[in-house]
Amino acid sequence: MPALDYPPPLQRLIAQIKSLPGLGPRSAERLVLWLMQDGGRVEPLVDALRDVTTRVHACDQCGFFIEHDTDCALCHSPKRQQKIICVVEQAADVLRLERSGAFSGLYHVLGGKLSPLDNVTPQDLRIDSLIDRVRQLQAEEVILAVGSDVEGEATASYLNDMLRPEGIAVSRLAQGMPAGGALDHVDELTLYQALHGRRRV
Ligand SMILES: [Zn+2]
Numbered sequence: 343m344p345a346l347d348y349p350p351p352l353q354r355l356i357a358q359i360k361s362l363p364g365l366g367p368r369s370a371e372r373l374v375l376w377l378m379q380d381g382g383r384v385e386p387l388v389d390a391l392r393d394v395t396t397r398v399h400a401c402d403q404c405g406f407f408i409e410h411d412t413d414c415a416l417c418h419s420p421k422r423q424q425k426i427i428c429v430v431e432q433a434a435d436v437l438r439l440e441r442s443g444a445f446s447g448l449y450h451v452l453g454g455k456l457s458p459l460d461n462v463t464p465q466d467l468r469i470d471s472l473i474d475r476v477r478q479l480q481a482e483e484v485i486l487a488v489g490s491d492v493e494g495e496a497t498a499s500y501l502n503d504m505l506r507p508e509g510i511a512v513s514r515l516a517q518g519m520p521a522g523g524a525l526d527h528v529d530e531l532t533l534y535q536a537l538h539g540r541r542r543v
Contacts, residue, residue: 352378403475405451405468406436416449423447425482429472429501431455431489439487447485450475455493456500462493464500472501476508483511490517490535516541 347353352374360370377383398407401414408414416422416436426447430436436449452467476484484505488494498514505512518536519528528536 400433400451403471404436404449405453405471406433406449421446424479426485427472427475427479427481427483428485428487430487431494431497435487445485448475448479452488452497455488455497457493457496467497469501469504473504473508476505476510481510483513486512486514488514 348356356367356370356374359365359373360367362370365373377387397410399410400406401408401417403417404414406414406416423446427450428439428445428447429450429452430439431452431454433451436451439445439449450468450472452469452472454462454467456462456464456467472484475481484501486498486501488497488501502512516539518532518539520532525533
C-alpha cells in the first residue's frame with residue numbers, strides 16, 4: 343500500500359511555496375494548511391498574484407516596479423538629479439534609501455549580487471543596462487549602494503572595473519558606526535571600517 347500523502351494539487355502547492363526564499367518544508371506545509379482551513383483565504387491571494395503579474399512590471403530604465411501604462415515616478419521626475427545614479431541590489435533598497443530622504447538622483451536596481459555559489463554571474467544582473475544608462479545620461483557619478491558582505495564587495499569591485507573606462511566618479515556608501523551607537527556595542531570589523539571611513543568634523 344502506498345504511503346498516505348496529500349492529494350497531488352495540495353502537494354504541488356506545498357512544493358511551490360517551499361521553493362520561495364526563506365521557507366522550509368515544514369513552514370510551507372503549515373502555510374498551505376492554514377490557507378485550506380478557510381476557503382476565503384485563497385481567492386484574495388490568487389487575485390493579488392494575478393494582479394501583480396498582469397498589472398506590474400519593472401521599469402526598463404531603473405528596474406523599480408511600476409504599474410502598466412504609467413510613467414516611472416523615479417525616472418520621469420524633473421525634480422531628480424539626472425547625472426547621479428545610485429546602484430542597489432533589490433527594489434526594496436530603493437524604498438529604504440528614499441525613506442531616508444538623503445538621495446535625490448536616479449536609481450538602478452541590479453536584481454541581485456554576484457554569487458558564484460548561487461550561479462549568479464554578471465549576465466544575470468542588470469549591468470549592461472547600467473553602462474548604457476551611464477552613457478545615455480552622461481552621468482557624473484555612480485554610487486554603489488550594495489551590501490558590505492562578500493558578494494556585495496565582489497559586486498562593487500566588478501562594477502568599479504566596468505565603470506572605470508567611462509571616466510566617471512564611482513563611490514560606495516560609507517560604512518561604520520550605527521546611529522546612536524556606542525563604541526562598546528560595535529564589532530571590530532565595523533570599527534575598523536569606521537576608522538578608515540572617518541571624516542573631518
Ligand atoms: Zn524607472
